[in-house]
Amino acid sequence: MTVGDMSKVATTNGTEPATPSKGSKRAGAVANWADERLGLGTAMKKNLRKVFPDHxxxxxxxxxxxxxxxxxxxGVFLTLWFDPSMAEVEYNGSYDPLRGVHMSAAFASTVDISFDVRGxxxxxxxxxxxxxxxxxxxxxxxxxxxxxxxFRKPREINWLIGCMLLLLGTIEGFTGYSLPDDLLSGTGVRAADGFMKATPVIGTYMSFFLFGGEFPGDSIIPRFYAMHILLIPGLLLALIAAHMLLLVYHKHxxxxxxxxxxxxxxxxxxxxxxxxxxxxxxxxxxxxxxxxxxxxxxxxxxxxGPYDPSKVTAGSQPDWYMGWPDGLLRVIPAWETHLWGHTVSWNVMLPILVAPPLLLVILMLLPFLEAWITGDKREHHLLQRPRNAPTRTGIMAGLMTFYGLAWAAGGNDIIAIKMDLSINQITYFMRGALFIGPVIAFFIARRWCVSLQRHDEEKLLHGYESGVLVRSPDGGYAEKHLPLPEGKAYTLTARDNDPEIDEIDESDSSLSGRQLRKARLRQRLQKLYFADNVQKPTAEELQESAEHAEHELHELETQIANGPNKHGPAEH
Amino acid sequence: MRLLNRSAGRLSRHRRGPIAGLVVLLLGLLLTGGLYAAFSPAQADTAAEQEELVKEGRELFLVGCAFCHGQNGEGVLTQGGSQYGPALTDVGAAAVDFQVGTGRMPMAQPGAQAPRKEVVYNERETAALAAYVATLGTGPAIPDEELYSTEGMEEDELNELVSRGGQIFLANCTACHNFEGSGGAMPRGGYAPKIRGVDAKHIYEAMLTGPQSMDTFSDGNIPPEDKKAVIAYLEMLDEQPGYAGFSFGGLGPVSEGIIAWLVGLGVPVAFAVWIAAHTTRSSKKKDEAQA
Structure with missing residues (x-):
């Protein structure tokens, strides 16, 4: 179907059916052929006209x-030349400084792709x-x-799918980063090996299972390759499809x-x-x-150069998305417990095995926690401005601050040399800031949102700043405010007021002690969640302010007409 | 020396000529040999000249160095018992040539580390200081040029040297100085400096003497020919074109991540704003009239 046909359909509101324009008979025939065999017409009829909002x-x-x-x-291009093998070869390609160096076939083929494969x-x-x-x-x-x-109802499942996509994307990135078997990625794989081994009891078993023996072995690259080009992309594709089908089903x-x-x-x-x-x-x-x-x-x-367990380079960092667990790992004190001849490495477990999964779970629970606290079970298709949910915005500001600080800690050595700082002082700072920073960010962002809400209310009730300065007979200056255009006022007020805080019927004997405690906790959270929020003005308040504004405008016009400056009111 | 290098560069376009090799060799020998003999006081012919140099160095030392290192280079302790300026009794001429020749000494102020800065003493004065400090005890002498210079090597030989040097570099140097020699952080505000574009002699001396927090790579650890290989590898890195494009300081994934966010994400988002701002409506005026 050509665009020409569609424009024909789109430009008429008449009762006559659209007729194909000249010269498109062949396209029409093809479309018809396909439609009769695949039923495309019915499927596409609805979806081609699916409406999406613009922002x-x-x-x-x-x-x-x-x-x-x-x-x-x-990626498909790269698979044609990449050799996922850890067999030792001697490099004889066109990059002179590596000629004669022994390396894995994976690394050699990566250098070949870089220097000997066109493009x-x-x-x-x-x-x-x-x-x-x-x-x-x-x-x-x-x-x-x-x-x-x-993320609110009905889109919670899509939120969960999105979280899974983020997790899988990260793993996909890490496996891909590891494939070239260069010094940097090998160091990363060695770190991953250490993380697994920090798992109590089963750590060494997990490591031996993944590497097919002691690190580095000769299986890890082929295994990562299978994950990287088959398993995870397959899952990613399936989840992306589900994500987008739900998008179409829910509507944007x-x-x-x-x-x-x-x-x-x-x-x-x-x-x-x-x-x-x-x-x-x-x-x-x-x-x-x-x-x-x-x-x-x-x-x-x-x-x-090729990975060699005896070598390491300054500035060994993972790609940016793994930077924040690396940062936590860099700043945690060297906490270890020795039990019956075994070492429990809290300094590796907490930042790598506990913190990232915990944060992922928190992320996945956010929609459900909010729905439980607010008690909101309605469907939502209209978005909220961040300022109209101050606590929510504050929570994300806190999470972002935690992430950002941990992320920065992951680059502590680069920060130290580029900003002439001591790596030790950065570490000490981060140890405190990682806990205090998010709290400060939460309160600042939340308070900021409430201020913006108050500003909105002021605009609704007292109008916007017109830029017209009026001097009173006493010599004082004041800026006149003008009422908002109706469309803007509508947009600002097109939101729900916060619900009433739940009343708990303490005398209700059907509630068990546990249920009562839960209800009380929820009520407390609800109060915290909605505290200080500004509710939108009522219709009466708006009516009153409109009348007031009209009166003031009239007064202003009179003043200008009678005053020494007779340029007239500014146009808006 | 710079002028000499530049004229050698101009000549290089004749390098494929039939007698070019011979001419270059002769010229190189004549020039370097002649200049070396003329300007290098370390090779001073007579003992009297050497004695004069040491005396001169002693004068300079008393004015510029003795405040921290003591009047006889015995070092000065702080009241807390730590080093104010370390003893220079066994550091040798190579250490002085490195520290003074790269401007690290004299230090402008106490700090975590003496930074590389503008050189204060001229060549003669540096040589005099080195000659004086060498008399205080044992220690490595300033290396001869043949130890670190790769000039005049056959291409195949040089390639092999570079390839070997790369492996030595990655095994011994990158842990602190980064895989491209871009530098890295050390504890307590210290740092392993960027070692790209540094004189071959100074790199050799640094390995030999282990300045500041750097390890000493004695000739037993890394033999002279391996030191030369590392220098050859670093020179290759300097001359190598940026095959892959702008490298953002050669610092690895941190700078790459910054670029990914600022450019890789910033540009598409800017385009998204642009696309969303342009609807199918024919003009802005009409749009506003409808609203």
Whole structure:
């Protein structure tokens, strides 16, 4: 079906059915042939007209989708030359400084891809950059969904799928980072081996199972390869499909505004508008990764050389998304317990085996915790501005601060040399800041939101600052406020007031002690959750303020007409 | 020396000529030999000249170094018992040539580490200081140029040297100095400095004497020919083109992560804002009229 046909359909509201324009008979015949055999017409009829709302923040997840497509395309290219084997070979390719050096076949083929395969280095770097962008865009997409309340009923399952995508993307990234078997990634795999071995009782068994014996063995690269190109991409694809099917089923959320309700979606149809926008956006993401792959170096394995357990380099860091557990690992004190001749390494277990899974669980529970506290069981398709859920925004600010500080701690050595600081002082600072920082961030963000809510209320009740300064007969200056345009006022008030705090019937004998305690806890949390929030003004208050504004405007006009300055009121 | 290198660079376009090798060899020998003889006081012919140099060095030492290192280089202790300035009795001329020749000494202020800065003493004065400190005890002498210079080596020989040097470098140096020699952090505000673009002589001396928190790589540890191999590898890194593009300081994944967020994510988000701001409506005016 061509775009020409669609424009024919789109431009008429008449009762006559659309007729195909001249010259499209062949396309029509093909479409008809396909429709009769595949039933495409029925399936596409609805979905081609599916409406999506327009907002830049709705395209953040799309960056993740398109960078995943780039990953698939460049990844397939790389599989054609990469040799996932740890067999020892002597390098004899065209990079002189490594000639004669013994290395694994995996590393040798990575250097070959970089120097002897046409376009290989570009593909390698595009693949790596796209992976970094993939996970980064998933994270800002997650932030958008959380901060606008898009995770609320009915989208909780999609939130969970998204969390799984983030986890799988991270594992996929780590396995891919490890495949070249260079000095940096080998150090990372050695660290992973240590993390597994820090698991009490079964640690060594897990390590031997994964590596097929003692580290490094000769199985880890082929095993990571199978995970990296088959298992995890398969799961990722399946979950992405589920994520997007649910998106279509739920319909996209939208910002409140005139004409937008919980029961409709205001926007543009899939074809041709979103087909063009999203399709165009793919080429932009592709272009950005291609430019980065061509211009910006990433992971110059030939300088790192092949992995050798006796070597290590300063600035050994994982890729950015593994930076925050690494940061926790770098700042934790050397806590160990010795029990009956066994060492329990709290200094490895807490930052690596406990903190990341714990944070993932907290992330996954966020929608359910909020729903339990607020008692909100309704469906939501209109988004909330972050300021209109101050506690929620504060929680995310706290989590982001924790993440950010741990992340920065992961680069403590680079920070130390680039900012002339002592690595020890950075470590001591982080030990405190990791606990205090999130709390401070929570209160600042929450208070900030309440202030913004108050500002909104002020705009609704007292109008916006007009920029017109009026001097009173006494010589004092005052800025006149003008009422908001109706559309804007509607948008600001298109939100729900907070619900009443639950009353607990203490005399209800049917409640057991446990149920009562639970109810009391919930009530307390509810009070904390909604405390200080500003409720939107009532219709009467708005009416009153509109009348007041009209009166004031009239007064202002009179003043200007009678005063020495007769330029008239400013236009808006 | 710089002028000499530059003219050698101009000549290099004739390097494939039939007698080029011979001419270069002769010129190189004549020039380096002549200049070395003329300017290198360490090779001073007579004992009298040497004695003069030591005397000169002693004068300079008393003015510029004795405050921290003591009037006879015996070192000065603080009241707390730690070193104010270490004893220089057995450091040798190579250590002085490195510390003074890279501007690390004299220190401008006490600190975690003496940073590389503008050189204070000229070549003659540096040589005089080195000659004086060498008389205080034992210690390595300033290395001869043939120990660290890779000039005039056959290409195959040089390639082999570079490849061996890379492995020695990765095994012994990268743990502190990073895989491209970009430098790294050390405890308590110390750091392993960037070692790219450093004079071959100074790299050799650093390995030999182990300045500040660096280990000493004596000739028993890393023999002179291996030291030369490391220097050859570093020189190769300096000359190597950036095959992969801009490298953002060669610091590894941290700078790559910053670029991924700022450029890799920043640019698509900027485009997203742009795309979402352009609807299918024909003009902004009409859009506002509808609203």
């Amino acid at each position: 830049w923040s709705f395209m953040l997840g799309e960056v993740a989708l398109w960078s995943f497509v780039v990953l698939l395309l460049t 290989g280095l570009l593909m390698r770097q595009m693949h790596h950059w796209a992976a970094m962008i993939f996970i980064a865009s998933m994270m800002i997409h997650l932030l958008r969904v959380y901060l606008t309340g898009a 959320t939208q910002w409140p505004g005139p004409g937008r309700t919980e029961k409709n979606v205001v926007g543009f149809p899939m074809l041709p508008v979103y087909m063009a926008k999203a399709g165009g956006f793919f080429f932009i993401v592709f272009g950005v990764t291609a430019l980065m792959g061509g211009l910006f170096s990433i992971n110059n394995v030939w300088k790192l």
